[in-house]
Amino acid sequence: MTDDPAPTADFDDETAGTERETESTESNERPEQVTKSAESSESTDSTDSTGSTDSTDSTDSLDQDVADEVPEDVRKYERFKKMDGAQYDRVNSFLRERTYITAREWAIARLCADFRTETGVEMTKIGKNLPRLIPFMTDTYTPQAVNQARSSFEGKVKQSGATFLYGAMCGFFTAEELDEMMYEVTEVAKFLLEVEGVDLSVEDELEAEDRISRVMREVRKESAQLRSEEVECPECGHVHEP
CATH class of the missing domain: 1.10.287 (Helix Hairpins)
Structure with a gap:
């Protein structure tokens, strides 16, 4: 048999994406001016310190509230971590060249399998948290949109399966x-x-x-x-x- 196909290397390049750069603003802060009187300086320090603490506490509280709204199984979802930084268009191009499915259908089909319960698929949870679950998805989806993508995936699998089996038979x-x-x-x-x-x-x-x-x-x-x-x-x- 031949070596592993080239798609792996191509996809690695495509999904590398642009690394997210985080810039620190702390180094740009102006040094504290101490030319004023000691009383004025102490007053300023006290005000700045209080304001900074209140702002930090408020931000931390807001972040915690947002985190609390995210279901635990969504926070712990580990699939697709290898694709951090990947762009949807490049993932979609890779799939369209080698399969009949799109990146949207691939991602949602995987999520529908992972978030299936005894009563059905948690489509609301999937759609609401889609950007958190899939690195290359940037928008939330309605339950109807999730169901449509899942149905499209199923239809394409059946059609491609029938085509392949006919070719084999x-x-x-x-x-x-x-x-x-x-x-x-x-x-x-x-x-x-x-x-x-x-x-x-x-x-x-x-x-x-x-x-x-x-x-x-x-x-x-x-x-x-x-x-x-x-x-x-x-x-x-x-x-x-x-």
Whole structure:
């Protein structure tokens, strides 16, 4: 088989993004002027100190209130951390070149799987906290928008699955070509899982590839038999082998 496909390296470059720079303003503060009288200086120091403390306490209290509004499972969500700084357009371009899904559909499908409960998917929570959960998503979504993206993902998976299975069953590809194709698409799928945060060992990867290869060989064998059994002339009813 060939080496791992180039998409991994390309995607690493694309998702690197622009590093966020934090500038400190403390070094730009003017030194305290002490040319005034001691009484005036003490009064100024007291006012500045009090004001600074009140402002800090107020900011900390506001940040704490905002943090308290974020559900605990959202705060602890660890997927997609490898994509900090990634831009949506670049992630979307990578996916569109190699899959049928968009970055929006990919992210929301993953979240719908992770935030599924016994009664359904927590779409309100997903939409409200989308920018906190996915680094390359910048806007919140309504529950309806989350559901639409999930439905779009499901529809594309079904369509692409039907297309692939037809290609595998119709006899267009040889067994070797089909095996090579499965290797290539599996590498892309594994890369997406790794970006999400799934830790795949070499043993697990090899075992998964072997299972997939066995399944596809069985699909080709059964489909060949199916074609032989069902090739019938619509005019005379004669059955023949393709």
